[in-house]
Amino acid sequence: MSRQTPISLFDSPDTWLNAPKEAFASWVVSDRFATTRRGDPQVLRDSSIKVYRAMFGKFADQVLGTTSEGRPEKSLREVGVDDIRRFLDANRLNKGIRHRYVRLLERTFDLLLGKGLVDSNPARGLAVAQPTRSGKGNDRTQWLSAEQQAAVLAALPQGEGWKDQRSRAMIATVLAGGLKVSEVIRLSLSNVGMKQEDGSVFIDVYPGGAGRWHRTRVAAFGAGMLLQWVALRKSLQLPGNLLFPAGPTGAVLHPATVYRQVKAVLAAAGVPEEQIKRRGARTLRNSFALRELEDGASPALVGEYLGHRADRSTRYYTELLPRGRGRARPTGD
Template identity: 30%
Template sequence: MPKAQDGSAGTAELPREFATAVDDFLTALRVEAGLARTTLAAYRGDLERLLAWTAEHGRRRLAAIRDDDVIDFLGARRAAGIGEATVAHHLTVARMFFRFLVAEGELERDPTARIVSPRLRRFLPSLLSPADVEVLLAAPKGEGWRAERDRALLEVLYAAGARISEAIALRTDAIEPSLRVLRLTGKGQKTRVVPCGENARVALARWIGGGRMRLPNAAQRAEVFLSKTGRPLDRLTGWRIVKSAARAVGLPSDVSPHTLRHSFASHLIEGGADLRSVQEMLGHASIRTTEVYTHLDTEHVLAIHRLHHPRG
């Protein structure tokens, strides 16, 4: 098989040692970290691409792989037009893999240890003002089951700062209406309790006790959000509900479920919430991930100063 120069080599001839190591690594992530199946599949693809490339370039033993091999692979990906964020992700997964092998005693050294991760600009999805959020949440019109469901979903996404995957996985027994809190299950099957507010509580109550009960098999389903056939709502449909609502009220085309989550966090910071509390509500493992919202708050303060200060 000819060598691929862009790091996109196939995996048909992956050496047995490589394949076994990948399987062991992914099994450990599944059992110990509880990563989602889609995440594990993506990691497998990244690793098999790297290892197939190194094998085709003469490195057919794990111990033979050097930092230059990984650097050359990343360079080949860049040359093929792969974005810097994706290249950085390739390096992150490779680093996790080789550190695992060192910890397990399968390797003496980590070939990624001295490779410097590329510095990336951090981009956030578009943010909505509180007024625009109100417009979006009011977008579903009418009294039918679909409008009730869509209103409740939008409320959960903003009121609880939920990811779309968390919202569509929400179960009826995870709602505490008297306390106005939700139990969300996030990445790694970690559960957190998040306040949801009165508007979200009312929207959920109307949906669960009203339109939802008119759908097939609703009484047998634990999931809050269902399709017209009574099946749990899938992620793509949840995404489309948000996009459709934004389009209906003339909001930007890049509004997405994550826009509501980021707006939730930004509005909390602007309102004076402490960073640690926002981290807990978002379910971020590291507070560094949440710190980006302090920059957004600074921009907000500067904008207010420019608008209202006589020398702004």
């Protein structure tokens, strides 16, 4: 992502009214777009800049439009709350992406409000959590969007040391296979199956905590890293049979260690804390469940992958899906 756009553009009212995408592009690469919790300027990662520019660009294209001369048909000062609602509803965004869009538009219109370009913020108040179909809030269940999952994979530890490679494979296995912390820290080398034709790998999971024996499928995007680690683990001849040992003695990883590592990766991936408050492996497990259902896996198959004892545990995830999402595929997949 180029950072050569003059940052003075976003200070120009005329640019916001006549070339809003260019104004936003200059704002997002400046040190005035984001701040740390202490209020210090924060320069975003190139990947985050790309995502924000794409989000605002989509909004501008659909809501503002473009004349034959390349100017917006509607100016930002003419945008109302109904325009934003129609945009959000028309794109059938899941809760996480919808919330992120509203927060981005809130910040944008706050900036315009400070410049005197608008009289009010039409995005203000649209981020109120929507209830589930059962009437209960689902704030305790959080998951990553497809874009955030890709960012997490890109932010995995890249060091050459064996512990970095262990952590890289472990976090990828949780995200790609939906395991609990109590399960993943006690996996043995013998639990990992052979690589399948589609690149995935099956893992036999034995009871951890309140779980039961089950088998999960680690998707290809995580299976490759898992198998690389298995080969390295064997070549290092570390003692014991644990797949992800804590250290050279082969001891079991402490759950708190897994939490800290996942939290660090989410931060490195630029996943906002105000959006995803739960920073542990459970969020990765939830992401796995929703991704499998959206990709068409049957609830019964997803329940097996997750090791659920009761169907109602899996039905909870299906209720989080937007209507019409998720087409059942054969349970033998």
